[in-house]
Amino acid sequence: MKKDILKHELVPDHVILSKSEATKTLKKMDIHPEQLPRIKSDDPVSKAIGAKEGDVLEITRKSSTAGKFVTYRLVQD
Amino acid sequence: MIEKVTKVVKKKRAKFTESLIHEIAQAAQRHDLDDDELDELVKRVKKAYERAKIEAGEAVGTVAAQSVGEPGTQMTMRTFHYAGVAELNVTLGLPRLIEIVDARKKISTPTMAIFFEDEYRNDEEFVRTIANQIGKSTMNDILQDFHINYAENNVVAELNMEKIADKRLNFDDIINRVEKAFKKVQIDNNLLSFEPAKSSIRELRLLADKVRDLQISGVKNIGRVVIRKEEEEWVIHTEGSNLGAVLKMEGVDKVRTTTNDIHEVEKVLGVEAARNAIIHEAQRTMDEQGLTVDVRHIMLVADMMTADGSVKSIGRHGISGEKASVLARASFEETGKHLLRASIRGEIDHLTGIIENIIIGQPIPLGTGSVGVVMKQK
Numbered sequence: 001m002k003k004d005i006l007k008h009e010l011v012p013d014h015v016i017l018s019k020s021e022a023t024k025t026l027k028k029m030d031i032h033p034e035q036l037p038r039i040k041s042d043d044p045v046s047k048a049i050g051a052k053e054g055d056v057l058e059i060t061r062k063s064s065t066a067g068k069f070v071t072y073r074l075v076q077d
Numbered sequence: 078m079i080e081k082v083t084k085v086v087k088k089k090r091a092k093f094t095e096s097l098i099h100e101i102a103q104a105a106q107r108h109d110l111d112d113d114e115l116d117e118l119v120k121r122v123k124k125a126y127e128r129a130k131i132e133a134g135e136a137v138g139t140v141a142a143q144s145v146g147e148p149g150t151q152m153t154m155r156t157f158h159y160a161g162v163a164e165l166n167v168t169l170g171l172p173r174l175i176e177i178v179d180a181r182k183k184i185s186t187p188t189m190a191i192f193f194e195d196e197y198r199n200d201e202e203f204v205r206t207i208a209n210q211i212g213k214s215t216m217n218d219i220l221q222d223f224h225i226n227y228a229e230n231n232v233v234a235e236l237n238m239e240k241i242a243d244k245r246l247n248f249d250d251i252i253n254r255v256e257k258a259f260k261k262v263q264i265d266n267n268l269l270s271f272e273p274a275k276s277s278i279r280e281l282r283l284l285a286d287k288v289r290d291l292q293i294s295g296v297k298n299i300g301r302v303v304i305r306k307e308e309e310e311w312v313i314h315t316e317g318s319n320l321g322a323v324l325k326m327e328g329v330d331k332v333r334t335t336t337n338d339i340h341e342v343e344k345v346l347g348v349e350a351a352r353n354a355i356i357h358e359a360q361r362t363m364d365e366q367g368l369t370v371d372v373r374h375i376m377l378v379a380d381m382m383t384a385d386g387s388v389k390s391i392g393r394h395g396i397s398g399e400k401a402s403v404l405a406r407a408s409f410e411e412t413g414k415h416l417l418r419a420s421i422r423g424e425i426d427h428l429t430g431i432i433e434n435i436i437i438g439q440p441i442p443l444g445t446g447s448v449g450v451v452m453k454q455k
Contacts, residue, residue, distance in 0.1 A: 004331045005345065005346050008346055009335075010335065010346055011353075037383070037385070038384070038386035043348055044346060044347045045349065059349055061353075063376075066095060067096030068095040
């Protein structure tokens with residue numbers, strides 16, 4: 001059941017970035033992690049993929065304008 | 078072809094979106110372009126793309142507000158839409174749009190569309206069984222005969238086995254529910270007789286109503302269900318919504334089954350799904366009224382509403398009420414409250430927003446006004 005929600009059409013792909021990947025992407029965007037939009041650590045998706053507080057999630061959305069759009073969210077309590 | 082275009086785009090140092098690359102690839106194929114022509118095409122598309130991009134400092138929020146607001150004035154004030162054959166009514170039009178933007182906890186007409194997995198999609202029998210498990214039914218729906226016996230001081234109910242079979246209910250389950258709900262009950266096959274706790278006519282009549290209203294099946298928060306055949310498959314539409322419980326049911330499509338309750342989507346599927354639900358619902362509401370708003374405006378609204386990890390309303394209790402600047406909050410609503418609180422707490426206004434700077438008469442940080450001068454530190 002936990003994993004089932006990840007298949008739902010409303011839920012885009014969430015991937016936990018490793019520490020080095022996270023620093024790299026943040027540096028590329030020239031921002032601090034606090035400037036990212038948030039996702040709660042008790043969000044159903046955070047729980048399903050096992051994200052911890054402080055992790056940066058890479059979210060690949062299906063977009064009707066761009067086709068594919070990559071964005072990031074910071075996990076927080 | 079797509080790989081080739083991707084390579085050319087990379088060479089020209091353009092950052093194109095996936096759909097744009099696909100479009101270029103299609104055009105190149107259609108017109109049978111050679112490498113030089115493709116280069117030229119990408120170069121020109123890049124130029125047009127850069128020009129079309131929103132510039133830094135553009136007031137996108139204001140543009141979005143106006144772009145959603147103007148068609149909003151043309152919406153019918155109060156409309157009810159009948160989904161299909163005049164059975165379920167769903168709030169649409171302006172009231173629905175307000176509901177979405179206000180992020181109401183209790184929406185006026187929650188409804189679900191339940192789809193089924195491949196193997197059950199055309200299995201009418203299975204769909205009807207599920208529909209009866211989801212939809213609410215009471216004792217009253219399966220009675221053959223029902224009467225109050227004043228002489229013997231009891232209520233006699235005779236169950237109609239045909240109706241039970243028609244509703245695909247399990248007889249034993251019903252008996253279990255009855256036994257759980259009523260202490261003094263005698264069961265003789267499909268003949269049930271109930272006795273009141275105290276013997277008085279009033280008690281007896283109250284008991285009769287209770288027996289008739291006993292819920293024997295259904296998922297919490299869901300009322301009536303409508304089964305319909307849509308494009309070669311069976312779909313259940315419900316009045317009321319409970320996404321969590323329905324998604325756990327066997328045979329239900331866990332990919333497409335949805336609800337129009339955004340808070341429920343957030344609870345079951347997370348913020349990102351809620352963001353998609355907001356966009357989808359808002360756009361559907363506009364489309365239904367024959368109005369077209371560019372999705373990007375709605376996307377911006379949805380992004381703002383979900384930026385802090387939960388669905389927040391636009392307005393006093395949400396985005397506008399949480400602005401950092403005291404002056405910006407005070408100029409929106411509840412002026413006295415904000416000024417008083419700010420003075421008690423000793424809040425500082427950094428004057429970084431638009432409203433604050435208009436109030437004190439400075440140039441606003443928008444467009445060319447958003448750049449400043451910084452001295453080089455030695």
